[in-house]
Amino acid sequence: MDLKPIVDIFSGPIRVRGGVKTSSWGKVGSSSRISSIVSSTDETARLAEYWLGAHESLPAHVLFEDGSVQALDSFLRDHAVRVLGESVARRYHNELPFLLKVLSINPEHGLSIQAHPDLELARRLHAQAPSRYPDPCHKPEIGLPLTPVTLLYGFKARERLREMLDLFPELRAIVHEDEFDQGSELFRSAFSKLFALGRDGVPAVVTAIASRIKRDGVRCPEAEVFSRLHLQYGDSDEGLLALFLMNLVSIQPGEGIFIPANLPHAYLDGDLVECMACSDNVVRAGLTPKVKDVATLIEMVTYSSIAPVPIVPVKDEEGFLVFTTPAEEFEVGYVAQGSGSYCISTDLGARVLMSLGEKSVVRSLATGRLVELSDGEAALLPIQSGSFEVICQNSSVYRAGVAGIPNAG
Numbered sequence: 001m002d003l004k005p006i007v008d009i010f011s012g013p014i015r016v017r018g019g020v021k022t023s024s025w026g027k028v029g030s031s032s033r034i035s036s037i038v039s040s041t042d043e044t045a046r047l048a049e050y051w052l053g054a055h056e057s058l059p060a061h062v063l064f065e066d067g068s069v070q071a072l073d074s075f076l077r078d079h080a081v082r083v084l085g086e087s088v089a090r091r092y093h094n095e096l097p098f099l100l101k102v103l104s105i106n107p108e109h110g111l112s113i114q115a116h117p118d119l120e121l122a123r124r125l126h127a128q129a130p131s132r133y134p135d136p137c138h139k140p141e142i143g144l145p146l147t148p149v150t151l152l153y154g155f156k157a158r159e160r161l162r163e164m165l166d167l168f169p170e171l172r173a174i175v176h177e178d179e180f181d182q183g184s185e186l187f188r189s190a191f192s193k194l195f196a197l198g199r200d201g202v203p204a205v206v207t208a209i210a211s212r213i214k215r216d217g218v219r220c221p222e223a224e225v226f227s228r229l230h231l232q233y234g235d236s237d238e239g240l241l242a243l244f245l246m247n248l249v250s251i252q253p254g255e256g257i258f259i260p261a262n263l264p265h266a267y268l269d270g271d272l273v274e275c276m277a278c279s280d281n282v283v284r285a286g287l288t289p290k291v292k293d294v295a296t297l298i299e300m301v302t303y304s305s306i307a308p309v310p311i312v313p314v315k316d317e318e319g320f321l322v323f324t325t326p327a328e329e330f331e332v333g334y335v336a337q338g339s340g341s342y343c344i345s346t347d348l349g350a351r352v353l354m355s356l357g358e359k360s361v362v363r364s365l366a367t368g369r370l371v372e373l374s375d376g377e378a379a380l381l382p383i384q385s386g387s388f389e390v391i392c393q394n395s396s397v398y399r400a401g402v403a404g405i406p407n408a409g
């Protein structure tokens, strides 16, 4: 094994660059936020995701000063204790427990309706079908919009569902009036009926709703999203009906939205940063050409109405706006686009800093060693490597670390 000289690497910030994923739901060419991150000149590429973490399916790469590179997962296997500290390295098996992403979502396509299993179900699914569920761990996640972001988030309030039924009587095929006083059974039953409609049933309801919107000029946010996605998915995707059961929410830059285990959700448009536990376990049920696992989804989903409440960040002593979530694998904060200087300590844990925008400079106050980060590049700051000055030059910096084990040395 070719280990890099440890003293040099760990006496300053370590430069890291993420990887890109194309997908049918990504924005196209230079309209994608990811285009400038990866300096893409391909105007046909659907640049959907930029991954900055150590997940083995698309690890980021450490960029050494001599020009050589090493995948971040392999780098951490070599140096986990030095980077993450002993207790985090032990708890997370020498892996980085969180993953930062940038997503750029084409509104004509949207992302699939999905849910992520809790820890227990993730272990079971991984044991049963490791190729479909690659990780034995859960995937709580938080979305941090860079532009206004629209998403489907859990089930609607009953009053709003009633309004949907009044606007679209066709939905009575899956929601019965007499189920409204049956607690969470209302949504369990509606979801089960929806996925039992089958090959003929779904198109019948979808086309009836489409022609009602056209004929009666029905106007509401749900109708607008339905019409847009109907063009993309045709008549037979269950997601076109599921969206009437779910909250349709818009969140703004500066807010965060936390997605706990088993909550059905789908990002429909916009650009955002995501931070999540390092897992790629997705159970899909609609708005997707990918494999659906309807039986698992129906079994796992949380069937109560939920009011989506965006998380408002709180400024910490380092000047970062920090989003608190129940997840122990990550804590994420950011400084908004602009120019300024911040001081970051690694006393309590390793940090990953991702720069978006023109340029950020990260400099060790102990050794003076520095890295300059272009759009999308990151610096890995090992635990107890001292304090760092972060200088933003028309840039925004996202700071991620492990939340749950404060004294991680």
Ligand SMILES: [Zn+2]
Residues within 6 Å of the ligand: 114, 116, 141, 259, 265
């Ligand atoms: Zn998700």
